[in-house]
Every structure is written in C-alpha cells, then in structure tokens.
Amino acid sequence: MKSEKVKKKQGALFIFVALLITAHLLLLSDAFGLDVKRTTLPNGLLVLHVERHNLPIVMATLLVKASPLHETPDKAGLANLTAELLTEGTKKRTSNEISEEIEFIGASLGMSTDDDFTTITLSVLKKDVEKGFELLSDVLLNPTFPEEEIKRSKEVLKGSLRQSEEDPSFLASRAFKKAVFGDLPYGRLVRGSIETVDAIRKGDIEKFYGLFYRPNNAILAVVGDISDAELTGLIDRFLSEWKPAEIPQGVTVQKGKHEKKTVLIDRDLTQANILLGHEGISRNNPDYYAVSVMNYILGGGGFSSRLMETVRDELGLAYDIHSLFQPDKYAGLFEVGVQTKNASANMVISEALKQIGRIRSEPVSDQELDDAKAYMTGSFPRRLETNRKIADFVAGVEFYGLGDDYVEKYPRYIKAVTKDDVLRAARKYLDPENYVLVVVAKQSEAKVEAQGPK
C-alpha cells in the first residue's frame, strides 16, 4: 500500500468483497429486478444482455469454462497463461498494436482465471463500442501465441511468483490450499509454480486454446448503453464466425476426508499469519444458505461477527480476523484467517477454535440470526450497483446454474434459514478436530503449540 490513506477497516471490507462476490456471489432482493435478455447463437454461444442507459458505457464479460480443472498437475498454470497470451499477438495485430489500440480509446481488455473459469472483460465507451468488440473478437478468435511472447510471459509469471514469496499471506494461502486439497486442481495456485510454468510449451497452449475456447463453452454478458439491435449487429459481425466443437470433460474435485495437519513456515516477521480450516462446500450444496448465515455470524460478518468481536474488539489481538467459505463448482474451502503479533499466535488460535466450538454446541441468538438475514437480503442493491458488477453477476449466475428465477428465490432461501439450520450446518461443516493449521511467523517467537480439541 503506497497510498498515504489508511482505511480503518480495509481488511474487513476486503473480506466482504471476497465473501460477497465469490462466495455469496448472489445476493438478491425483490427490490431490484434485472431484466436479462437471453439468446443462444447458432454456434452455441449464450448471450445475456442487460440494457442500461444511465451512462454512455458498455461492459462485457466473456466467461470461458477453462480453468485449472482442465490442466494436468505438471502443467499447472496453463489455463492462466493461455488467457494472458490472448492479447499478446493475433493474426492481424502484434502485442504492441493491441494495447495501443485499446488504450488509445481509453478502454480496457482484461483476462482473469480462477478455480472454475476464465473471464475476459471489456470496458469501453459507447462511442467506441464497435472498436471494442472488434478487438475482443480478434484476441478471442485469432490469437497466434508467438514463441517470444510465450517466453516473455513465462518469465514475468515466474518473477511474480518469486516476488509473492515475500508476502506472508501468499505463503500461508498457498500452503493452506495445498494441505487441504493436495494435488487436486483446487489445491494448486491458478498461476501454477515456477517449475510447472517452465514446463508449458507452445503446443500445450495451442491445444488448450483449441479445446476450450469455443462458443459452446462460453457465456457472454453485455451490460450498458446498447440496444438489442446494436448488440445483435455487433455479435453477427464479430462473433458469429467463432466455431463450435465438442468439449472434453474437465476433472471433478471429489470430497475427501479431513486430516489434521500443521504447517509452520519460518520468516523474519513481526506478525504470525494464521490460516485454520478444512474443506468446505461446493456452490451447489443445498446447505449453502444455512452455511452462509452461520458463517456470517461466526466470522463472515465483519464487525458484527463473533470472531471480530472477541479477537479484535475485546482482546485487541488483531486488526482483522475473518472466516470464509469459498464455494467453487465441485468443492470449496473453509478458513479462519488472522494476523497477530508472533507472541499472541497461540492465544488467537485457541480463541478461534473456541468460537468454532461454541457455534457448534449452542444455537445462535434470535438477534444474531435476524441481523445476518437482514444484512444478506438487504445488501443486494449494492452488489449490483454498476454495469461492471451486473455483467459479472449475470455470467456467474449462469455458470453456477442458479436459475432464471434466482432473483426472486434468493431472499426466500435466506429468510427460510432457522436457528436449527445454523446449528446443523455448524456441526456438519465445521470440524474442530481434523483441521489444517498454517502459521507463517518468526517461529522462535510464535512457539505454536499443538492444539487439542476443546
């Protein structure tokens, strides 16, 4: 943070963002309907369109079902590298020409790969929308993956992986995923490792691109100042030539058994960076809503959560402590994350376990339940404030198969959660015995003790 600004609750805010955009991607209420027009093109591309004329801008999110689920462990990072290379050369343009043309119109074209999919996002002014779609189409349909660009991108990726080593939260999170999921895709970094990135060849990238970058394997969401006729015209011109193909199955991540494991990483730090948890739930788990409410009360609800109230407010032991269920398509993570001065590590770990034990042993209060539900149902309009948020949202709803009527159903799902549901979810999905504990710290000061069940 080079900014001179200090946000008091930035940590907490970040958790909200992570929780509500990845986990609770989908918070809706009756107050704010979305008029989504859906069309499937002859080549299989699903187009979702939301017209909004409040500003002369257009936001597009193209979601491609290509992720670490489609890689082999020895080439981990292939999905991410393929996405990054789309803008590094096409049949018509060099890497330099692509960025020059995008940036000259003040637009942006970005790629991002996560556990389940890759997104390509275009942000463009209405007056330049045609140019924006032409560039999007070019990088999507005509990438050439030049050898020298592959080499360059690999070097940058390996360098960034190396730089990440000086970030304690990165070290903790990498070790945690690995300890929970082992060699399964969700246990690896989306970026891969220095060794696996090194092993990726041009042929791997071309093959990956050819298999997965197909219209019948993608969802396009377009939101903003653009009419149906205009969008149809652009798609006809720029995306109708995209050729479909049969898509191979990716790996599915099967639920494993929880194992007790402790990973200690020694660094010259003033704080212990702690992650504690185990496998969580997948996005399509029917208990998702009960788990969400339970986690909000435990440690997902920022300043309203039990972990924050005890560890930060009462004990003054941390700036931020949170719990998080991160639900992916086939499985997910549950974690409690916190940083505290080395000497307080054991106290904080034991307090976190105590709170996990408490929410498993006694019902939450009526007030806690009501507050959680009020927040989760009432915060919906903020989730969909901007065109960018709406585009990402509708693509995500589609990917996770949550249904056209999800807007109406979500508040009902949340309102239906009872105290018994919360207790049942806590007992079923929190494990105070077989958990992974990762501590990145100056170990001679942290002196992490074995933690027994409470």
Place this chain on the structure above:
Amino acid sequence: MMILLLTVAILLPVSPVLSAGVEEYHLDNGLKVLVSEDHKVPLATFQIWYRVGSRDEVSGKSGLSHFLEHMMFKGTPKYGSKVFSKLVQRNGGVDNAMTSKDYTMYFQTLASDRIGLSIDLESDRMINLILDPKETLAERDVVMEERRLRYDDDPQNALYEEFVATAFMSHPYRRPVIGWMSDIRSFQRDDLYSHYKKYYAPDNAFIVVAGDVRADEIMRKIKAAFGDMKKSGVQEPTVSQEPVQRGEKRINLKKEAELPYVLLGYHTPSFPHGDSSGLEVLSTILSGGKSSRIYRELIYEKKLALNAGADYSGMDRDPFLFLLWGTAAPGREISDLEQALTAEIEKIKNNPPSEKEVQKAKNQIEASFIFGQDSLYRQAMQLGMFEVLGGWKLIDSYLEGIRKVKPADVQRVAQKYLTEDNRTVGVLVPLKEGESEK
C-alpha cells in the same frame, strides 16, 4: 502495484456534467453540504469529511488522526460500543472510514430510503463520542497490529515509509498517516479527546451525499440533526513548509525480501497549481497501461523490471511527490533499473512526446472518469477531494486543464521538476534468510 491503482483512482478527471448536477448548501454553524442526485439505482452514499489528517499532527503525536478514526466506531451514550457498524449492516449497508494526510472521511452506502440512519449516526458521533479509556487501550493494540501488517512486514511499504520521511525534511508529510510505532504506543485517552474536541465540529467538516435522494428532503434532515451544533472556531495550524531541495538524497533499506525495489521521488506542486495537469499527463504517458513508455521499454523490451511505473496524484493540499518505481526482474540489477527509469525522463526532456501520445493519455484520463461515474461512492469521493483542495467546483477547471495540455507542456514540466537535485532515491536491498518447513 498499489501506486498504479492509486493513480487510476485519483487521475479521474471530472466532467462539467457532474458539477452541474451538484447542489451546495450551508448551515449557519459552518457545515457545508454537497448533494449529487443520481437516480439510476435505489442507493445512496453518505460521506462526512473532517478537515484533519496527519498533516495537522505534531512530532510525537503521529497517527493521532488515524487512531481517532478507529475510536469513532467505539460508541456514544446513545449508540454503545460496536453498535455503529452493526446498525448499518442490519440495514443492508456498508460503512468504513479512511484517514489521509489531509482529511478523515467516514461513509455509509445504503438503500436510499435508509440514508436517514447515516444522518442520525454521524451527527451523534460528531459531538457525543465517549472515548472510554479501557477501549482506548484495546484499540491501541489493534492499531499496532495494523501497523505491523501494513508496514513492518511488507518490505516495499517499509521502504516507502522511510523514503517519504527522507524526501521531506520539515513538512509534516514526512510522517506516516498510521504513525510511528512509539507514538502509537504512547497515546492516551486525553490525546484523542483534545484532538476530537478541536477538529470534530461543523465548521471543520462537510458532507457529500450522492445517489437516489431528493436534495431538499435530505437537507431538511441534515439541518435538523446538525443545525444546533456549535462551531469550534478551529484555526488552520501553521505547517512547516518544505525548503527547496538542493541535491539528491538516497537511502537503502536492508530487509528480508525476494527482489530489489527502487523508488524515486521528485518534489512537485499539487492541484490547482497550473503545472499539475502537465504532470498528470506525463505520468499517464509513462505508465498508463501496456502501451505506455515504461511498460514497453523497461518491462517488455529490456526485461529489466518485473513491474514498474510512475505515479502523480496532485491531490494533496501541499506539494508532494512525483514517483517512479520498479521491482527488478529476477537476475537484473536494481541500479540498471534505476538508470532506465531516469533515462525515460531524460527522453521526454530532450524530445516532447508525440501529439498522439498526449491524445491517448487524455482519452485514458477522460474515459476512466466516465467509468468512475457508475459508482456513487466514487462520484462522492471526487467532490470531496476537490472540496478539500479548495472547492468542489475546481472539478471543472481540472478537466479543462487536462484537455489543454500540449506536448511542449509535458516536456516543460519534466525539465522543471524531474531533476537530479530535486530527487530522493530509496532502494530495498533484499536479505534472504534461511527457511524451514515441517
């Protein structure tokens, strides 16, 4: 990378459309209110800005404004400790606060029909804060943890802190907003109380509301809640001015890290100084995206840097710094990277940028502004930052200034400010220690 993000956030120029839609109101006690109606979604952002930040702190009391910001969430007789955020969340809202060199800002974003809650809560804590001594001690530990997290265990941030303290000899910008650890440790309840009494008053604050509200209606509520408060009559503190720098300053920081990192800073004026628009365009030409000069030359062609860029915000009350920064690519020398960064400056000094480059930078600045308008929070933030700098209407002259920049202006400001004698250099020298895993 955060430097880059900051640039994007702050570079946003401002269109005449925005200032045209803003209503300004004054209460008799000096409280100013800006209302920007925007009815696209049923939401509103409420921000209250206090004209106090680390700039107003004295030696030995660094971090006082930021600490007080934490304590503002600790309750009044009416709304007890920890109730504030809970109430906001129960209403589906989000709240937070930030402290900068120049200001402290609190905000809530809520469904627009619930924005009365903000008025109720903010008016209460402006005058009724308890500042319980026991809570103060617990929060002091929290702030120290925050400091460890942000600075002490982050090598690049640790360098930034020391670098700024070197660049400034006498001006209070030399002190970090979060404060030095020993200052934080020494704070008592009474330090906070006198700071609060002095600076938290209607004549040292202003409110910005953006969103689906009716200006007349919201003003009635604000008047009812804040209208009876008394002025504090707080005077601007005398702030030491920074003398002209006469010769390069240089520091090294040795710390456990993976890759060397360099920061270069040049003293530059802030907006509304006439040179600030040229400096903004210069910084965009140097590092506005993958087609910018620093990316093309240092990262793409020469492969000297893993990441690198320039940063100039101009959004400070007093002159601050034009920054250049970079992380060396593995195996590359930090001295070569430093030299390459200054070489980019020399190129501009010797030859003005092309018309097309300048036009691209202006397009980027303008487009990013329009994208920013989609967020109520960012709309309100814009107005507030200009108000801190002297008046929200400066928004219009700011964009006009950007539009007027010519290639020769970019060259001229580079020649004038980006000189060796006006430069501070900080280098992070990585120490790699043994590690053990079990």
